[in-house]
Amino acid sequence: MATNSTVEANFTGSHAVVIGSSMAGLLASRVLSDHFEKVTVIERDRPPETPQVRQGVPQGHHAHLLLMAGESVISQLFPGFFDELQAGGAISADASKDVCWFQFGVWKARFKSGFTFCFQSRTYLEWHLRRRLSAYSNVHFLEECDVTGLLSNRDRTHITGVQLKQRNRQQAVEELEADLVVDASGQGSKTSRWIEALGYQKPEETTVAIDFAYASRRYKCPQNFQEDWKSLSIYNKSPFGKRIGGIFPIEGSQWIVTMGGYFGDYPPNTEKEFLDFAHSLEMPHIYEQIKDAEPLTPIYTYKFPASIRRHYERLSSLPEGIVVVGDALCRFNPIYGQGMSVCALEAKTLDTCLREQRQHRDNRDITGLNRQYFQQVSPVIDIPWMMATSEDFRFPQTQGKRPLGTRFLQWYSAQLMELCSTNPTVLIRFLEVLNLLKKNTVLFHPYIVLQVLKWSLGFKDFNKASAERPRLEETEVKVAADISG
Numbered sequence: 001m002a003t004n005s006t007v008e009a010n011f012t013g014s015h016a017v018v019i020g021s022s023m024a025g026l027l028a029s030r031v032l033s034d035h036f037e038k039v040t041v042i043e044r045d046r047p048p049e050t051p052q053v054r055q056g057v058p059q060g061h062h063a064h065l066l067l068m069a070g071e072s073v074i075s076q077l078f079p080g081f082f083d084e085l086q087a088g089g090a091i092s093a094d095a096s097k098d099v100c101w102f103q104f105g106v107w108k109a110r111f112k113s114g115f116t117f118c119f120q121s122r123t124y125l126e127w128h129l130r131r132r133l134s135a136y137s138n139v140h141f142l143e144e145c146d147v148t149g150l151l152s153n154r155d156r157t158h159i160t161g162v163q164l165k166q167r168n169r170q171q172a173v174e175e176l177e178a179d180l181v182v183d184a185s186g187q188g189s190k191t192s193r194w195i196e197a198l199g200y201q202k203p204e205e206t207t208v209a210i211d212f213a214y215a216s217r218r219y220k221c222p223q224n225f226q227e228d229w230k231s232l233s234i235y236n237k238s239p240f241g242k243r244i245g246g247i248f249p250i251e252g253s254q255w256i257v258t259m260g261g262y263f264g265d266y267p268p269n270t271e272k273e274f275l276d277f278a279h280s281l282e283m284p285h286i287y288e289q290i291k292d293a294e295p296l297t298p299i300y301t302y303k304f305p306a307s308i309r310r311h312y313e314r315l316s317s318l319p320e321g322i323v324v325v326g327d328a329l330c331r332f333n334p335i336y337g338q339g340m341s342v343c344a345l346e347a348k349t350l351d352t353c354l355r356e357q358r359q360h361r362d363n364r365d366i367t368g369l370n371r372q373y374f375q376q377v378s379p380v381i382d383i384p385w386m387m388a389t390s391e392d393f394r395f396p397q398t399q400g401k402r403p404l405g406t407r408f409l410q411w412y413s414a415q416l417m418e419l420c421s422t423n424p425t426v427l428i429r430f431l432e433v434l435n436l437l438k439k440n441t442v443l444f445h446p447y448i449v450l451q452v453l454k455w456s457l458g459f460k461d462f463n464k465a466s467a468e469r470p471r472l473e474e475t476e477v478k479v480a481a482d483i484s485g
């Protein structure tokens with residue numbers, strides 16, 4: 001990817017419009033700045049002057065992990081980005097050494113894995129992305145402005161722009177023409193309804209209902225904090241345990257403590273009950289850390305009824321000139337930390353499609369671009385979607401169509417997650433897949449299949465896989481075999 005739009009001599013189009021300036025919109029806009037003479041980003045909120053939660057992104061109060069795949073794409077789009085974040089207080093961490101994670105009744109092994117990533121708040125991440133994007137001279141921001149509809153040509157085969165309305169003004173609806181419209185307006189996206197009104201079918205939706213809720217609060221990281229970890233997560237064993245919790249370090253020497261529960265077993269927003277919820281987790285470590293820590297905010301809650309995927313790739317006809325990204329396309333259960341990283345992977349896919357478009361068509365012809373994009377992005381979404389939903393389907397209460405093979409995947413991943421407590425090689429591959437760096441097929445490498453079979457037949461190293469929180473391995477652990485794939 002080019003790092004500066006000025007190096008792109010021939011543009012694919014003169015004007016692209018992006019609806020929404022949150023994660024998906026900012027990353028897509030950065031990509032579009034390499035391909036369009038002008039990019040206009042339209043946002044209904046007024047972006048805050050400092051990193052703060054805003055109305056359009058209320059989930060900003062809650063812990064937001066950025067997976068390594070997401071970090072990698074952002075680093076390509078904005079070189080030096082995470083160095084800047086760390087200089088401002090974001091926390092770099094080794095994915096195994098610095099993270100204590102209790103899942104499936106065992107703590108994951110802890111050793112220096114060499115896989116590092118960055119902890120920061122959602123607001124801090126988004127604020128810095130907007131700051132970096134605004135340095136691109138061909139990117140323009142229209143703030144406090146609602147997109148209210150799409151414009152199309154007379155025979156409705158092309159989207160030709162958007163209708164918009166300035167907030168706080170009585171003025172009539174305005175029109176803004178564009179060669180390409182990118183919908184990054186999040187879960188409330190209206191593109192499917194808008195294209196239906198133009199005479200097209202709505203995309204099919206896959207819904208997995210989980211009735212989940214979060215409660216989060218910021219704390220001051222205690223001055224006398226001397227543990228050998230930076231972040232700690234406790235997931236009760238599903239399907240009996242519906243609760244999870246975590247401590248995540250962020251800029252400003254703070255922690256975000258986030259807890260969650262499925263199917264009405266929600267974490268509360270009152271002081272004592274929040275602590276009681278932490279205490280009720282299978283391990284008491286979060287409670288022990290926060291019971292005397294200094295809270296900095298109220299407790300914020302958020303309900304997440306369902307993961308939803310919209311299948312634009314299945315539509316037999318679609319108007320040209322409209323692309324959908326981010327939560328508007330697919331909204332994931334947040335506990336797997338996938339949403340923002342998938343936004344980044346979608347931006348990368350859009351970049352690939354725009355480059356291919358330029359090779360195969362005349363400049364300024366975007367015919368077929370969106371079909372290519374929806375086809376190419378669908379397998380990108382398949383893997384995180386399958387990983388998240390197959391875990392959610394462990395709960396009998398989960399509503400949705402269980403794909404074939406779900407039970408086998410659940411059995412296999414349960415063995416794997418136990419193995420991650422003792423086998424560094426398996427843990428590294430698991431972390432790579434979890435972080436969307438590798439396809440989940442690497443978890444079916446013969447070495448790993450053999451370990452899983454041995455484990456399931458009872459050759460379990462329970463000494464190491466005990467409920468005792470593991471101390472850090474002193475030396476760097478080498479993986480057991482070269483199973484790169």
Ligand SMILES: Cc1cc2nc3c(=O)[nH]c(=O)nc-3n(C[C@H](O)[C@H](O)[C@H](O)COP(=O)(O)OP(=O)(O)OC[C@H]3O[C@@H](n4cnc5c(N)ncnc54)[C@H](O)[C@@H]3O)c2cc1C
Pocket residue numbers: 019020021022023024025042043044045055056057059062063064065066067145146147148184185186187188214302304325326327328332334335336337338339340341343
């Ligand atoms: C509680 C919670 C915790 C989460 N934790 C994680 C995590 O740990 N890791 C992770 O990767 N993801 C996490 N996610 C998911 C992540 O928040 C989303 O995937 C991500 O915000 C999607 O970005 P987006 O830009 O697609 O949509 P959004 O962030 O929803 O933004 C949409 C934007 O569009 C604007 N907008 C909407 N309609 C219009 C309109 N008509 N005109 C103009 N502007 C409009 C809105 O104001 C907003 O700015 C979490 C989500 C929740 C709910």
